[in-house]
Amino acid sequence: MLRGRVEERDARLIAPWLDRRGVAIARVELVGDDVPALVAAVRRMLDEGLEIVCVTGGLGPTHDDLTMEAVAAATGRALRVDPDALAMVRAAGQAPGLDPEVAERVARKQASLPEGARPLPPAGTAPGCLLEHGGTLIAVLPGPPWELERMWGDAVAAEPLAGALARAPAPRERVLRLYRVPESRLVAALEALDAAARDALRLGVCARDAELEVTVRHEPGAETAADALEAVLAAAFGDAIYSRDGREVDRVVADALVAAGQTVAVAESCTGGLIGARLTELPGSSRYVVGGVVAYADAVKTALLGVDPEIIRRHGAVSAECAAAMAEGARARTGADWALSATGIAGPGGGTAVKPVGLVFLGRAGPGGTVVDEHRLRGDRAAVRERAAALALHLLRVGAAARG
Amino acid sequence: MLRGRVEERDARLIAPWLDRRGVAIARVELVGDDVPALVAAVRRMLDEGLEIVCVTGGLGPTHDDLTMEAVAAATGRALRVDPDALAMVRAAGQAPGLDPEVAERVARKQASLPEGARPLPPAGTAPGCLLEHGGTLIAVLPGPPWELERMWGDAVAAEPLAGALARAPAPRERVLRLYRVPESRLVAALEALDAAARDALRLGVCARDAELEVTVRHEPGAETAADALEAVLAAAFGDAIYSRDGREVDRVVADALVAAGQTVAVAESCTGGLIGARLTELPGSSRYVVGGVVAYADAVKTALLGVDPEIIRRHGAVSAECAAAMAEGARARTGADWALSATGIAGPGGGTAVKPVGLVFLGRAGPGGTVVDEHRLRGDRAAVRERAAALALHLLRVGAAARG
Numbered sequence: 001m002l003r004g005r006v007e008e009r010d011a012r013l014i015a016p017w018l019d020r021r022g023v024a025i026a027r028v029e030l031v032g033d034d035v036p037a038l039v040a041a042v043r044r045m046l047d048e049g050l051e052i053v054c055v056t057g058g059l060g061p062t063h064d065d066l067t068m069e070a071v072a073a074a075t076g077r078a079l080r081v082d083p084d085a086l087a088m089v090r091a092a093g094q095a096p097g098l099d100p101e102v103a104e105r106v107a108r109k110q111a112s113l114p115e116g117a118r119p120l121p122p123a124g125t126a127p128g129c130l131l132e133h134g135g136t137l138i139a140v141l142p143g144p145p146w147e148l149e150r151m152w153g154d155a156v157a158a159e160p161l162a163g164a165l166a167r168a169p170a171p172r173e174r175v176l177r178l179y180r181v182p183e184s185r186l187v188a189a190l191e192a193l194d195a196a197a198r199d200a201l202r203l204g205v206c207a208r209d210a211e212l213e214v215t216v217r218h219e220p221g222a223e224t225a226a227d228a229l230e231a232v233l234a235a236a237f238g239d240a241i242y243s244r245d246g247r248e249v250d251r252v253v254a255d256a257l258v259a260a261g262q263t264v265a266v267a268e269s270c271t272g273g274l275i276g277a278r279l280t281e282l283p284g285s286s287r288y289v290v291g292g293v294v295a296y297a298d299a300v301k302t303a304l305l306g307v308d309p310e311i312i313r314r315h316g317a318v319s320a321e322c323a324a325a326m327a328e329g330a331r332a333r334t335g336a337d338w339a340l341s342a343t344g345i346a347g348p349g350g351g352t353a354v355k356p357v358g359l360v361f362l363g364r365a366g367p368g369g370t371v372v373d374e375h376r377l378r379g380d381r382a383a384v385r386e387r388a389a390a391l392a393l394h395l396l397r398v399g400a401a402a403r404g
Numbered sequence: 405m406l407r408g409r410v411e412e413r414d415a416r417l418i419a420p421w422l423d424r425r426g427v428a429i430a431r432v433e434l435v436g437d438d439v440p441a442l443v444a445a446v447r448r449m450l451d452e453g454l455e456i457v458c459v460t461g462g463l464g465p466t467h468d469d470l471t472m473e474a475v476a477a478a479t480g481r482a483l484r485v486d487p488d489a490l491a492m493v494r495a496a497g498q499a500p501g502l503d504p505e506v507a508e509r510v511a512r513k514q515a516s517l518p519e520g521a522r523p524l525p526p527a528g529t530a531p532g533c534l535l536e537h538g539g540t541l542i543a544v545l546p547g548p549p550w551e552l553e554r555m556w557g558d559a560v561a562a563e564p565l566a567g568a569l570a571r572a573p574a575p576r577e578r579v580l581r582l583y584r585v586p587e588s589r590l591v592a593a594l595e596a597l598d599a600a601a602r603d604a605l606r607l608g609v610c611a612r613d614a615e616l617e618v619t620v621r622h623e624p625g626a627e628t629a630a631d632a633l634e635a636v637l638a639a640a641f642g643d644a645i646y647s648r649d650g651r652e653v654d655r656v657v658a659d660a661l662v663a664a665g666q667t668v669a670v671a672e673s674c675t676g677g678l679i680g681a682r683l684t685e686l687p688g689s690s691r692y693v694v695g696g697v698v699a700y701a702d703a704v705k706t707a708l709l710g711v712d713p714e715i716i717r718r719h720g721a722v723s724a725e726c727a728a729a730m731a732e733g734a735r736a737r738t739g740a741d742w743a744l745s746a747t748g749i750a751g752p753g754g755g756t757a758v759k760p761v762g763l764v765f766l767g768r769a770g771p772g773g774t775v776v777d778e779h780r781l782r783g784d785r786a787a788v789r790e791r792a793a794a795l796a797l798h799l800l801r802v803g804a805a806a807r808g
Contacts, residue, residue, distance in 0.1 A: 002419050002429040003619070006610055008412050011434070015406050025406040027441065030415070030432040033608065037431065044448070061588045062609045102592040125588075144611070146783035184465045184529075188506040204437065205466045206410055207548070215407070266698060268677070272684030273670070276677025276698040283752050283785060285676075291704040294670060294680040296695035300738055304697065304708060334704055348687050379550035381687060 001030050009145040010056040014152065018052075022168040026050055033058060038070030046074065046136050052164060053136055057143025059126035061106040068129075071140055072114035075133045079112050085119040085127040086111035092122045120158065123150035130161060137164055171217050174226055175246040178212040179394055181237055186212055189236035193229055200225035209390035211249070242397065249393045250282060256400040257288035262337035264396060266292035267305055267330035269317065269343040270360060274389040292330045292339065305329030318343050320361050320372040327363035328370055338399065339365045340392045344375075346384045360388045364395045371399070405434050413549040414460040418556065422456075426572040430454055437462060442474030450478065450540050456568060457540055461547025463530035465510040472533075475544055476518035479537045483516050489523040489531040490515035496526045524562065527554035534565060541568055575621050578630055579650040582616040583798055585641055590616055593640035597633055604629035613794035615653070646801065653797045654686060660804040661692035666741035668800060670696035671709055671734035673721065673747040674764060678793040696734045696743065709733030722747050724765050724776040731767035732774055742803065743769045744796045748779075750788045764792045768799045775803070 001008055011028040019025055026048070031037040038058070045053045058067030072079040089107045098106070110126045113119060117129035117140070124147040131138045139155050142148050155161055178186070186205065190198075200222040204215040214233070216226050233241060243252055257264060266276045272294055279289045295301040298317050302309050307325040315321040326341035344360030351357035358377040363370060373395060377384045405412055415432040423429055430452070435441040442462070449457045462471030476483040493511045502510075514530045517523060521533035521544070528551040535542045543559050546552050559565055582590070590609065594602075604626040608619035618637070620630050637645060647656055661668060670680045676698055683693045699705040702721050706713050711729040719725040730745035748764030755761035762781040767774060777799060781788045 002415075002432060003423045003608075006612060007416065011406075012411065019407045025436065027436070027445065028406065028434040030434075032429065032431070041431065060609075060611070061591050063591075063594075064607065064609055098588055099592055102588070102595070106588050106591060146787045149784065184502055184506070184510050187465050187467075187510060188503055190467075191506065203466075203468065204407075205464075205468055207464070208410060263701075265704075266677070268680070269695075270684075271681070272689075272693070272695075273672070273677025273680025273682075273698065276672070276700075277675070277681050277789075278677075280674075280676030280698075280700060281786070281789075286700060289676070289700050291673075291676075291698040291700035291708070293697055293708065294677065294684075294695040296680075296684060296690060296693050297667075297738075300669075300695040304695075304737065333708065334701075380553065382685070383550045385681075385685075 002032050010141075010143060010148050013145055013149060014054055014056070014141075017152070018165075020170075021165060022170040023052070023165065033064040033066060035066050035070050035073065038066060039074045042071060042074035042138070046134065049134075050136060052139070052161070054139045054141060056141045056148055059110065059128065059140070059142050061110060061125070065109075067140060068112055068114060071131065071138060075114055075131065075138070077114040077116060080115055081108050081111050082113045082117070082119055082127075082129075085113055085129075088119060088121050088127045089125065092125050118158070120151055120154050123147035128155065130155065130158060132160060137161060172220055172223070172226070174216045174230070174244070176214045176216070176230065176233060176241055177243040177248070178214065178233070178237055178240050179242050180210050181212050181240050183207050183212060185236075186214070186233075189232060190229075192232045192236070197225035197228045201229060203229075209387050210394060211390075242394075242401075249390070249397055250278065253279075253393055253397045253400060254282050254285065254288065256397065257338075260337075260400065262400070263288050263290050263335075265290050265330040265334040265336035265339040267326035267339060267341040267363075268292070268294050269296055269301070269326070269341075270346045271342040271385050271389050271392070272296060274385055275340055275342060275392050278389050278393065290334045290336045292334060292336075295326060301326060301329075305333065316355070318345055318355055318359060318361065320363075320374060323361035323363035323372045324365070324370045327365035327372075331365040337367060338396060339363075340396055341365075342388050342392055344377075344384070344388060346381045346388075348381060358384050360384065360391075362388065362392050362395050364392075364399050366399050368399075368402075371395070406436050414545075414547060414552050417549055417553060418458055418460070418545075421556070422569075424574075425569060426574040427456070427569065437468040437470060439470050439474050439477065442470060443478045446475060446478035446542070450538065453538075454540060456543070456565070458543045458545060460545045460552055463514065463532065463544070463546050465514060465529070469513075471544060472516055472518065475535065475542060479518055479535065479542070481518040481520060484519055485512050485515050486517040486521070486523055486531075486533075489517055489533075492523060492525050492531045493529065496529050522562070524555055524558050527551035532559065534559065534562060536564060541565060576624055576627070576630070578620045578634070578648070580618045580620070580634065580637060580645055581647040581652070582618065582637070582641055582644050583646050584614050585616050585644050587611050587616060589640075590618070590637075593636060596636045596640070601629035601632045605633060607633075613791050614798060615794075646798075646805075653794070653801055654682065657683075657797055657801050657804060658686050658689065658692065660801065661742075664741075664804065666804065667692050667694050667739075669694050669734040669738040669740035669743040670698075671730035671743055671745040671767075672696070672698050673700055673705070673730070673745075674750045675746040675789050675793050675796070676700060678789055679744055679746060679796050682793050682797065694738045694740045696738060696740075699730060705730060705733075709737065720759070722749055722759055722763060722765065724767075724778060727765035727767035727776045728769070728774045731769035731776075735769040741771060742800060743767075744800055745769075746792050746796055748781075748788070748792060750785045750792075752785060762788050764788065764795075766792065766796050766799050768796075768803050770803050772803075772806075775799070 331339035341363035347357035735743035745767035751761035
């Protein structure tokens with residue numbers, strides 16, 4: 001992770017889960033696969049007297065899987081083969097055809113836990129464990145996110161973790177999402193809130209793609225302060241507040257389409273499939289996504305979407321006219337109620353003075369006609385593509401909401 | 405980030421950059437937007453005598469953008485408006501129509517730096533800074549990845565950071581990628597390496613999707629040990645080592661297609677566009693990606709890919725027969741040399757005893773005919789979809805390599 005080869009996903013899974021249940025997250029540390037670094041990290045957290053320390057990753061069979069050794073060292077315990085853990089490893093099975101001697105060594109390594117630890121059954125091949133040390137509860141869990149997710153369910157149901165979690169008071173929280181509101185305007189709007197209300201609230205603001213996510217937390221009893229904040233923002237931004245219940249744009253769009261019994265198709269050039277991938281991320285998306293066309297080459301825009309080659313010749317593939325024709329073509333050829341299109345210059349090459357990198361046209365064809373938005377997006381290739389996909393979802397959201 | 409609302413991207417950008425230039429990464433800490441947590445994190449790093457500390461995020465205009473204040477507190481310096489920084493903020497411009505009084509306050513906030521810091525020009529609206537404190541060089545940088553990326557270029561070119569980086573010795577490194585080799589088999593194979601060679605090497609193993617990434621680092625002079633390791637792995641795994649120069653599967657596929665002057669199309673059901681999105685991630689992908697069809701609904705499989713409805717009726721949409729027909733349809737309708745298809749059950753619902761969640765058929769149609777692989781993928785919906793996309797890329801890699 002430190003070397004950028006893998007994305008951090010474990011904390012992204014555990015921390016929000018704990019956060020929602022009222023457990024304050026002190027911090028996340030990412031350290032390398034070496035024992036001194038791991039030991040130092042665990043010791044830092046033990047020394048601070050944190051109540052729960054979750055350690056993920058490094059439970060595999062290779063020489064650089066050192067977590068159990070490090071946790072044993074950090075807590076001054078022996079590392080020994082736990083008979084229950086060994087039985088769990090054997091039951092989980094190993095790679096077929098492995099030399100029996102190697103298989104035995106691998107099994108014993110993966111079943112070695114710090115003395116006094118309670119093993120957690122493997123989700124893949126390696127057991128995890130829970131360990132009480134001083135006032136701290138240490139959970140040692142696997143790194144691969146799907147293994148972690150599965151074991152996490154067992155871990156939080158097992159004592160003493162279950163009891164510790166039950167003692168955390170769940171905070172009151174509201175999440176508001178604002179579409180296309182600059183952060184500095186939000187600052188200006190918040191001036192209208194009186195000091196008492198502001199003191200009662202803990203605000204978090206996160207700017208991403210075209211939206212601001214405002215998280216409002218408070219103790220039970222300070223609901224009126226949170227109401228006052230909502231009123232201030234509603235007065236300043238009105239319909240730009242598109243979600244007041246935490247639902248993200250993906251879910252808002254999905255709910256609107258399901259409620260209206262409508263479907264959506266895509267016609268993607270510069271996004272290459274990202275809009276389709278995002279629309280189908282939610283379970284149950286087959287109820288409202290029919291599919292569509294990735295029209296990267298102009299020939300595909302013509303052949304599969306029926307875009308008139310004359311439009312491309314006259315206006316270029318990156319044009320409002322082409323975006324409109326793509327969306328209309330996808331709608332006509334799939335029979336969907338809505339179609340979204342994207343054509344633009346994601347970069348880093350291909351930009352001109354007239355059509356610079358970041359220029360993206362997004363189209364929406366629907367029951368009420370066709371709309372095209374022109375955007376000049378900042379950022380690198382990946383940022384331009386992801387933003388274009390996010391903005392396309394908003395374009396559909398606005399259309400579907402107007403119908404609903 | 406601690407609450408899972410945004411992905412960690414800053415360390416993913418900076419840490420590998422530094423790592424490649426021989427700077428050892430001690431660790432990454434993710435902390436919340438509150439001054440005590442930020443101050444404690446910076447102090448921990450100062451107290452350890454780390455040479456470089458990079459702090460990202462929290463330079464915006466809102467009340468929870470507290471990084472400059474925290475760095476000032478951690479270093480015992482005053483926070484004051486830096487005239488150069490103020491000029492930079494004004495030159496960068498602010499949201500139009502903002503109340504002048506608010507605009508001035510926002511500008512002064514964003515131009516407030518710890519005393520003695522050298523400002524770095526804004527990539528968005530906020531300046532960063534470089535600050536020497538004791539033996540540590542602190543770089544304060546923006547959080548949005550594209551802003552960070554842009555300012556990073558300025559930061560590493562500016563003294564004293566440029567000089568500090570020039571002193572780091574670049575390590576020797578090789579990266580090998582193995583396709584479909586279980587980690588435990590790798591452990592077994594490494595036993596054949598003699599102890600002297602093993603001592604001279606620092607190995608890192610990372611398992612992801614269907615591959616193992618083996619990173620081999622050593623001091624100058626230990627090339628023979630690294631050669632011995634490569635020979636051991638080549639003897640054990642042969643063609644399963646698909647990359648010896650660090651290129652990822654995406655790049656290997658791209659290079660093979662460009663070299664052969666060939667193109668690829670997609671026909672995606674359960675992946676919903678992910679394969680297309682991944683194929684078009686690399687700049688210049690328009691040379692070899694033509695596009696294709698997101699065939700989520702069966703009607704789209706029939707209408708846009710020409711899949712015989714009888715195939716779906718008899719075998720189901722999730723079947724080897726349908727995967728083959730989808731790939732062949734995409735190849736025929738786009739005129740691409742290759743086409744990749746994916747149809748499966750990503751879950752969480754929709755699984756049956758015969759066709760469980762995780763069952764995915766991947767098809768490849770090409771100059772030499774059509775191949776379909778059946779996979780039973782573990783993990784949640786996102787994991788199944790991402791793995792299917794990764795495996796589809798490998799399916800193309802194997803086909804394109806056999807032709808090349």
